[in-house]
Amino acid sequence: AQTVTQSQPEMSVQEAETVTLSCTYDTSENNYYLFWYKQPPSRQMILVIRQEAYKQQNATENRFSVNFQKAAKSFSLKISDSQLGDTAMYFCAFMTSYQLTFGKGTKLSVIP
Amino acid sequence: DTGVSQDPRHKITKRGQNVTFRCDPISEHNRLYWYRQTLGQGPEFLTYFQNEAQLEKSRLLSDRFSAERPKGSFSTLEIQRTEQGDSAMYLCASSFLVGLANFNEQFFGPGTRLTVL
Numbered sequence: 076a077q078t079v080t081q082s083q084p085e086m087s088v089q090e091a092e093t094v095t096l097s098c099t100y101d102t103s104e105n106n107y108y109l110f111w112y113k114q115p116p117s118r119q120m121i122l123v124i125r126q127e128a129y130k131q132q133n134a135t136e137n138r139f140s141v142n143f144q145k146a147a148k149s150f151s152l153k154i155s156d157s158q159l160g161d162t163a164m165y166f167c168a169f170m171t172s173y174q175l176t177f178g179k180g181t182k183l184s185v186i187p
Numbered sequence: 188d189t190g191v192s193q194d195p196r197h198k199i200t201k202r203g204q205n206v207t208f209r210c211d212p213i214s215e216h217n218r219l220y221w222y223r224q225t226l227g228q229g230p231e232f233l234t235y236f237q238n239e240a241q242l243e244k245s246r247l248l249s250d251r252f253s254a255e256r257p258k259g260s261f262s263t264l265e266i267q268r269t270e271q272g273d274s275a276m277y278l279c280a281s282s283f284l285v286g287l288a289n290f291n292e293q294f295f296g297p298g299t300r301l302t303v304l
Contacts, residue, residue, distance in 0.1 A: 108290055120278070120295040127290070166229050173243065175293060177229030
C-alpha cells in the first residue's frame with residue numbers, strides 16, 4: 076500500500092519570502108506521479124504542480140517548484156515570493172493509475 | 188462549463204436517515220471519482236467510474252454506501268442509515284482519460300459537507 080507523510084501540520088511565512096513544505100512517500104511501484112494540491116479555505120482543491128517519477132528534472136510552475144528525490148522518496152514543494160493568496164492547506168498526493176493517495180496536509184499561513 | 192459542481196454544498200441530517208449527493212463532472216470527462224475528507228485529514232478515495240461503469244471501490248465504502256453514474260454523466264452517492272462517523276466532506280472529481288495515457292489530471296468540485304447529528 077502507498078502512504079504519503081507530511082510532517083509539518085502548520086507553517087507560516089512572511090509575504091515575499093520563500094517557504095518549503097516537506098513530503099515523503101512509500102511505494103513499491105516504479106511508475107507513478109506525485110502532486111501538490113492547494114485547498115484554500117472553503118474553496119475547492121486545485122492542482123499546483125505535478126512530477127512524473129520517470130523524469131529526473133524537477134518540475135517548476137511559476138513561483139512553485141519541487142525537489143524530487145526518488146531514491147529518498149522525498150517530494151518537497153518550494154514556494155517563492157509568497158503571496159497572501161497562497162494561504163491554504165497544501166496536500167501532497169501520489170498516484171499510480173487512477174487513485175490519488177493524499178497526505179494529511181500542511182496548513183500554510185502567509186503573514187503580511 | 189465552469190468546472191465540477193456538487194449539490195448540496197451542506198447537508199445536516201439525523202442519525203439513521205438516508206442522504207444522497209449529486210456530482211456533475213466537467214463535460215466530456217469520462218472518469219468520475221468520489222473521495223471523503225474528514226477533519227484534519229487528506230481526502231481518501233472511495234470509488235471511481237469510467238463512463239457508467241464503476242471500476243473500483245475502496246474498503247471504506249461499506250454496504251451502506253452506493254454510487255451510481257447512469258448514462259456516464261452525473262453521479263450520485265447515497266448513504267443509507269447514516270451514522271455520526273459518516274460526518275465528513277464528500278469530494279467529487281473528474282478527469283478525461285485519453286487512450287493509454289497513464290496520467291489524467293483530476294479536477295475537484297467544492298464538496299458536500301455532511302453533518303450527522
